[in-house]
Amino acid sequence: MASKRVLLIIGGGIAAYKCLELARRLGERGIGVRAVMTKAAQAFITPLSVGAITRERVFTDLFSLEEERDIGHIRLSREADLVVVAPATADLLAKMAGGHADDLASAVLLATDKPVLAAPAMNPRMWQHPATRRNVSQLKADGVHFVGPNVGEMAEPDEAGPGRMAEPLEIAAEIEELLEGRRSHPLRRRADPVRRADRSEFGQRRPLEGRHVLVTSGPTYEPIDPVRYIANRSSGRQGHAIAAAAARAGARVTLVSGPVALPQPAGVTVLKVETANEMLAAALGALPADIAICAAAVADWRVAQAATAKIKKAGSGAPKLTLVENPDILKRLAAGGKDRPVLVIGFAAETENVVQQAKRKLKAKGCDWIVANDVSAASGVMGGERNQVHLVTPQGVESWPEMDKSAVAERLIARAAERLAQRAADA
Numbered sequence: 262m263a264s265k266r267v268l269l270i271i272g273g274g275i276a277a278y279k280c281l282e283l284a285r286r287l288g289e290r291g292i293g294v295r296a297v298m299t300k301a302a303q304a305f306i307t308p309l310s311v312g313a314i315t316r317e318r319v320f321t322d323l324f325s326l327e328e329e330r331d332i333g334h335i336r337l338s339r340e341a342d343l344v345v346v347a348p349a350t351a352d353l354l355a356k357m358a359g360g361h362a363d364d365l366a367s368a369v370l371l372a373t374d375k376p377v378l379a380a381p382a383m384n385p386r387m388w389q390h391p392a393t394r395r396n397v398s399q400l401k402a403d404g405v406h407f408v409g410p411n412v413g414e415m416a417e418p419d420e421a422g423p424g425r426m427a428e429p430l431e432i433a434a435e436i437e438e439l440l441e442g443r444r445s446h447p448l449r450r451r452a453d454p455v456r457r458a459d460r461s462e463f464g465q466r467r468p469l470e471g472r473h474v475l476v477t478s479g480p481t482y483e484p485i486d487p488v489r490y491i492a493n494r495s496s497g498r499q500g501h502a503i504a505a506a507a508a509r510a511g512a513r514v515t516l517v518s519g520p521v522a523l524p525q526p527a528g529v530t531v532l533k534v535e536t537a538n539e540m541l542a543a544a545l546g547a548l549p550a551d552i553a554i555c556a557a558a559v560a561d562w563r564v565a566q567a568a569t570a571k572i573k574k575a576g577s578g579a580p581k582l583t584l585v586e587n588p589d590i591l592k593r594l595a596a597g598g599k600d601r602p603v604l605v606i607g608f609a610a611e612t613e614n615v616v617q618q619a620k621r622k623l624k625a626k627g628c629d630w631i632v633a634n635d636v637s638a639a640s641g642v643m644g645g646e647r648n649q650v651h652l653v654t655p656q657g658v659e660s661w662p663e664m665d666k667s668a669v670a671e672r673l674i675a676r677a678a679e680r681l682a683q684r685a686a687d688a
């Protein structure tokens with residue numbers, strides 16, 4: 262990625278400060294950054310601080326003789342591999358959708374022949390306004406890529422909803438994906454057959470360095486007798502991808518896995534189990550952990566008394582199986598006590614009312630986040646390579662586009678790393 266370059270257009274919003282972090286993250290990944298700042302952006306951060314991080318001249322003025330002679334807005338727009346707009350304010354999106362060119366940022370965006378990624382940030386009402394909706398649809402139809410906005414608290418008190426700019430690590434992951442040509446036109450993405458390679462998404466700096474991440478994955482097998490068992494269709498793909506992503510992010514990872522037909526992810530300690538009780542014991546034994554992610558499809562019930570010898574077909578008909586409830590590992594980890602991980606994340610695989618069920622589950626399980634997905638037969642998620650999930654937190658619901666399970670994993674780990682960093686900063 263060493264030779265790749267990004268033109269970062271910084272818009273005028275409070276989230277502009279996150280661009281300093283974004284520029285730093287891109288620098289760590291060996292991606293060159295040249296910045297353009299709108300006039301409004303300079304009310305939030307200075308060209309001096311941006312230039313100090315990008316180690317390049319920062320461009321601000323369309324009508325500067327000096328800047329035009331030096332490089333010119335056309336060259337500026339062409340010399341990058343990717344143009345990133347962050348924060349993409351409502352005004353900047355409107356200008357882009359309308360094809361305006363009355364300042365350097367909009368002129369560059371109109372002149373560029375390179376892919377464009379926008380990271381919107383604005384008040385939730387502005388994001389939901391029909392004008393912004395129209396502009397975003399138009400831009401998507403024009404081929405502009407989007408990352409975020411996320412749901413959450415705004416800078417203004419009592420304003421929450423969709424509008425927070427995506428976190429720098431999330432934007433950096435999208436940028437890497439685009440620079441590697443792994444993203445197609447945003448409206449054709451579902452048909453994109455290209456799979457993400459197994460690579461380090463987190464560049465040289467590993468945001469979970471020094472952290473311990475516990476992941477449960479796969480189904481459980483609950484014996485009926487020595488040859489028969491109760492199980493489910495979970496392949497373990499999503500949980501294993503999460504463990505792999507956490508390891509790439511620098512964490513020490515313990516993966517407690519039910520029976521799966523998958524290779525062990527690199528750099529991960531795998532504890533193989535069969536039953537829910539074994540999974541619980543292994544998970545508790547692995548504590549303390551900073552993050553616990555329960556992606557296993559644990560069987561809800563087990564046979565009260567598994568037979569020690571094979572149950573014979575008798576003339577008297579089918580045997581009666583008495584089922585008892587299995588322990589809820591997620592609930593147990595979330596209840597915690599002193600060993601409770603800082604962040605406990607569960608999954609909710611549902612076939613209907615996905616988000617509603619997930620919200621209920623968030624409360625019932627006492628966990629911090631729920632990743633909800635539709636596992637109806639039509640979705641093809643069970644055992645498949647791709648997933649479309651909703652991240653349900655006490656702050657709201659984020660619906661992520663359909664992507665590979667490895668991309669879901671990486672995004673989830675990036676979010677979890679940000680959350681941990683936030684918690685550490687608040688403490």
Ligand code: C5P
Nearest residue numbers: 555556557559587588589590591607608
């Ligand atoms: O209750 P339900 O099975 O739908 O909840 C799903 C979430 O709870 C998943 O994160 C799953 O890993 C976890 N779970 C668990 N132990 C159970 C049942 C579910 O950890 N016995």
